[in-house]
Amino acid sequence: MDEKRMTVDLRSDTVTRPTPGMLDAMMSAEVGDDVFGEDETVNKLENKTAEIFGMEAGLFCPSGTMTNQIAIKCFTNPLEEVICDETAHVYRYEGGGIAFNSSASVRLLYGDRGRLNPDLIEPHINPDNIHYPKSSLIVLENTVNRGGGSYYTTDQIAPIYHLCRLKGLSLHLDGARIFNALVETKNDPKEYGDMFDGISVCLSKGLGAPVGSVLLGSKELIHKAKRVRKVMGGGWRQAGFMAAAGIYALDNNIERLAEDHKRAKVLGETVGGLSYVKSVMPVDTNIVIFELDGHYKSEDFVEHLNHSGIKCNTFGKQMIRFVTHLDLNDSMLEYTFEILKKIH
Numbered sequence: 001m002d003e004k005r006m007t008v009d010l011r012s013d014t015v016t017r018p019t020p021g022m023l024d025a026m027m028s029a030e031v032g033d034d035v036f037g038e039d040e041t042v043n044k045l046e047n048k049t050a051e052i053f054g055m056e057a058g059l060f061c062p063s064g065t066m067t068n069q070i071a072i073k074c075f076t077n078p079l080e081e082v083i084c085d086e087t088a089h090v091y092r093y094e095g096g097g098i099a100f101n102s103s104a105s106v107r108l109l110y111g112d113r114g115r116l117n118p119d120l121i122e123p124h125i126n127p128d129n130i131h132y133p134k135s136s137l138i139v140l141e142n143t144v145n146r147g148g149g150s151y152y153t154t155d156q157i158a159p160i161y162h163l164c165r166l167k168g169l170s171l172h173l174d175g176a177r178i179f180n181a182l183v184e185t186k187n188d189p190k191e192y193g194d195m196f197d198g199i200s201v202c203l204s205k206g207l208g209a210p211v212g213s214v215l216l217g218s219k220e221l222i223h224k225a226k227r228v229r230k231v232m233g234g235g236w237r238q239a240g241f242m243a244a245a246g247i248y249a250l251d252n253n254i255e256r257l258a259e260d261h262k263r264a265k266v267l268g269e270t271v272g273g274l275s276y277v278k279s280v281m282p283v284d285t286n287i288v289i290f291e292l293d294g295h296y297k298s299e300d301f302v303e304h305l306n307h308s309g310i311k312c313n314t315f316g317k318q319m320i321r322f323v324t325h326l327d328l329n330d331s332m333l334e335y336t337f338e339i340l341k342k343i344h
């Protein structure tokens with residue numbers, strides 16, 4: 001076994017390293033001081049991303065967390081309420097930022113693998129009554145990380161959009177993996193621009209850029225967002241080196257996400273056939289979440305795989321998450337299957 005040992009990193013689609021082509025693009029980027037609005041490569045990335053989704057403007061930020069938190073700050077006032085699924089990244093994995101940055105409360109709903117619908121949402125939109133925080137924003141995630149990479153189609157989002165318009169709420173998309181959803185559904189990204197007031201797009205997940213996310217919205221939103229980014233310490237200077245990686249990622253790495261989805265499906269099928277695996281969530285995109293049999297603790301399983309060079313994350317007491325990405329190939333997958341099948 002040792003002679004064939006490989007390193008396979010299934011922890012996240014954030015672990016990818018820039019390819020030679022991406023590095024070339026970064027090294028030859030024209031840069032300037034972005035706080036003065038003078039980095040042409042940043043401007044190009046912002047405009048390019050906005051154009052894909054048919055939105056007016058974009059703002060390049062260091063992380064998806066920052067784009068989400070800026071959006072929430074812009075769409076709420078203190079004492080108001082954000083509605084999202086209980087699995088939402090904005091609630092679970094952003095350090096309590098909604099309370100800290102926006103002084104807003106959160107109404108958690110229990111959707112279908114992280115996906116909401118109008119019937120679920122409507123009873124939780126507060127009436128105009130001083131006992132209740134004012135409901136002002138709905139956040140959807142697409143794809144849903146904790147939903148095992150589940151996705152919405154634009155047809156499923158449309159009724160939520162109509163409810164928001166009817167009730168006067170804003171609608172934000174945590175689109176950290178929006179291109180995974182788009183590749184799978186073949187929906188037109190411009191439909192997203194028509195429905196959402198804000199969209200966060202990550203370049204550092206499946207698209208393979210080292211750093212960065214873009215917040216999209218109206219010119220008015222982005223004007224306000226720039227102030228919030230500054231106060232969060234996110235006014236960056238020659239960020240064009242990073243933006244160049246983002247442009248390269250948009251030009252080269254979207255369609256290939258289908259390969260990640262295919263590998264994840266095979267991985268899910270293999271995992272489903274293992275005697276010590278109790279269940280596997282449906283594999284819709286590039287995330288495979290499965291539950292181990294009662295006798296196996298997820299920490300022990302992760303440690304065991306680690307000894308064989310396979311890195312992955314626990315996702316709960318008996319739960320494991322595998323994520324496929326740009327830096328995986330079929331021989332790594334074969335090796336993973338071999339190791340998994342040797343476990344009892």
Ligand SMILES: *Cc1c(COP(=O)(O)O)cnc(C)c1O
Binds near residue numbers: 064089090177202
């Ligand atoms: C990764 C991720 C983000 C943003 O993460 P950063 O690490 O801050 O870039 C936001 N939402 C979801 C669903 C994510 O998976």
